[in-house]
Amino acid sequence: MANRKGRRRTFGAVRKLPSGRYQVRYPGPDGVMRPAPDTFETTRDADDWLAEKQTEIRRGDWQDPDTGAVNFEEYALRWVKERRLSPTTDELYRRLLRLHILPNLGDLDLDEITAPRVRSWRSERLDVTGAETTIAKSYRLLKAVMETAVEDELIRRNPCRIRGAGKESAAERPVATVDQVDALAQALGPRWRLMVYLAAYGPLRPEEQAELRRGDVDLDTLTVRVRQAAPELTTGKRAEGPTKSEAGRRLVVLPAFVRIELRRHLDWYAEKGADGLLFVGEKGKPFRRSTFGRKWRKARATVGLPESFRFYDLRHTGHTLTTRSGATLKDTMVRAGQSTERAALIYQHSDLERQTEVAAGLDRLVRERRAAADDMASGTDLARDA
Numbered sequence: 537m538a539n540r541k542g543r544r545r546t547f548g549a550v551r552k553l554p555s556g557r558y559q560v561r562y563p564g565p566d567g568v569m570r571p572a573p574d575t576f577e578t579t580r581d582a583d584d585w586l587a588e589k590q591t592e593i594r595r596g597d598w599q600d601p602d603t604g605a606v607n608f609e610e611y612a613l614r615w616v617k618e619r620r621l622s623p624t625t626d627e628l629y630r631r632l633l634r635l636h637i638l639p640n641l642g643d644l645d646l647d648e649i650t651a652p653r654v655r656s657w658r659s660e661r662l663d664v665t666g667a668e669t670t671i672a673k674s675y676r677l678l679k680a681v682m683e684t685a686v687e688d689e690l691i692r693r694n695p696c697r698i699r700g701a702g703k704e705s706a707a708e709r710p711v712a713t714v715d716q717v718d719a720l721a722q723a724l725g726p727r728w729r730l731m732v733y734l735a736a737y738g739p740l741r742p743e744e745q746a747e748l749r750r751g752d753v754d755l756d757t758l759t760v761r762v763r764q765a766a767p768e769l770t771t772g773k774r775a776e777g778p779t780k781s782e783a784g785r786r787l788v789v790l791p792a793f794v795r796i797e798l799r800r801h802l803d804w805y806a807e808k809g810a811d812g813l814l815f816v817g818e819k820g821k822p823f824r825r826s827t828f829g830r831k832w833r834k835a836r837a838t839v840g841l842p843e844s845f846r847f848y849d850l851r852h853t854g855h856t857l858t859t860r861s862g863a864t865l866k867d868t869m870v871r872a873g874q875s876t877e878r879a880a881l882i883y884q885h886s887d888l889e890r891q892t893e894v895a896a897g898l899d900r901l902v903r904e905r906r907a908a909a910d911d912m913a914s915g916t917d918l919a920r921d922a
Contacts, residue, residue: 544557544749548586548790550579558582562589565598579860599692601620606690608649608681609642612788615681624767629677631770634675636661646685652697654678657699658701667705676702709852710845712736714905717853723835728828730801731815732850734760738788739872742847743767747776748822751810753802758795762873768825789891791899861897 547737553575560572560582572589592598639651640657661671679696686694714718717736721729721817734740740748740762747766754761763785766776779785790798805818806814815823821848832847851872858868871891 537701538922541779545583545586547590550582550586560586562586563592576597590850591634599689605645605647606685607642608644608646611639611646611685611690612637612642612681622777625770627769628673631672632674632677636665636671638676640679646682646691649682650696651697651798655698656694659696670922672702672704675891709849710842711856712841712850712853715909716839716841716855717850718906720835720841720850723838724831726800727805727818728799728815728831730860731828733797734790734796735847735850736854736857737791737857737902739793739851740788741765741780741784741873742825743853744779744784745815746774748811748814750802750806750808750814752814753814754799755795755799755802758792758798760790760791766822771823774822774825774846775803776904779873781873783820783870786870786873787888788871789895791902792893793902857901858894858898858915861901863897867891867894 548560549569550558550560553559555575557564557575557577558579558581559575561569562572563569570584572585576585589598590695612633613630615625616633618628621629637657640660641653658671658675661674662668663670664863673807675698679694679702682696685691702759705725714766717732721732724732729904730743731742734745735742738760740760744762745766746768748760748762752763753759763777764776765779765784766774769775801814809817813822817824817827828847833843836843836845855868855872859865863871871894
C-alpha cells in the first residue's frame, strides 16, 4: 500500500480493516513480522508509529515485545533464590514480597509494571500500613528486582523512578545513661548482666553475642574476638553463620571495669570447654531471643525506660558514649563492626592500639559518671541525716 504522500512504504505494512481502522505490521531486527499492539484511526498515525519503530531499530533501542511477558512473582522469587542471601536477609525479602509486593503486583508480567502502577502501589501501601520504613524497604527491593530485569533485557527501563522513595527516615533512637545501663544489668540478673555491658560498651550486636565462645575471650588483654553470628529467625531457628559484614569480624577491646563481669560470667555461667557458648539459658540451651525478650521487657519496666527502648538501643548508647570519650567516627565504626564503601573512603585508619585508647577513655567516662552518681547519693543521705 502507498503511504499518504503517494510514495511506496519502505518499512512495514499497513492495511485497512473492515472497521475502518488501520492495522500495522513491521519486521524486527530478526526479520520476523510483528503486529503493532494497537490499531490506528488514520494512515498518518500508522505511518508515524512505523517511523518511530524504525528509528528504535536503527538506534539499537528496539526490544522484543514478548520478552517482558514474564510473570513478576516467578521472576522475583527466582531473583531472591539466586542471590544466595544470608538467612536473615532472605527471610526479610520473602516477607516483604509476601506481605507488601506480590498481593498487588504478583499477577502482572514484568512489562506490565509501569511507573504509574508503581506510584499507585506505593501510595496504597503507605495509606494502608502507615509503615514508612517498611514500605521504603519494599520499594528498594522492587527497584532492585526490576533493575535486574533491565540488565536481563526483559524490560527497557526500570519503572521505579520515585525520588527518595527508598530512603528510610527512622526516628532518633534513645540513649541510656551510665546509671540506667547499670540498673538494666542489675535488673536482668547475674546470668544476663554481661550481655548488657557487652551491648553498651562493646558494642556487640545481640546475634554476635549469641555465638560468642569461651575461646573468643581473652581476660589478660581484655578482648573479645567476634568471628560469627547466630541471628534467630522468626521460626525460632538459630542461623549460625558469618557476621553482618566483613567489618563485623573484629577484635573488641573492652573497658577495664568490665573485667570483673567477664571473669564472673566465665566462672559461673559459660559452657565448659574452649568452644563452649558464652551465653546459655538456665537449662544449658543456647541464647534465645524470645526467652530473653520477656526478661528484657521486665527489666526495662523496672528501670523505668520507655517501651520504645530496645535491647539494640544499647548499641546506640555505646556509639554515643564512645564518641563522648574522645573516639573519632572511624574508631566508633571499627569498634561497632560497621563498614560501607563511602566510610572506607572518608574515615581515617583505626588500629588495635587506638582501640585500646578508646576503651580506656570509655572506662574513664563510665567510672567518672558512677563516682558522680555515688557522690550525689551520699550528699542526699547527709542532707537527710542533718
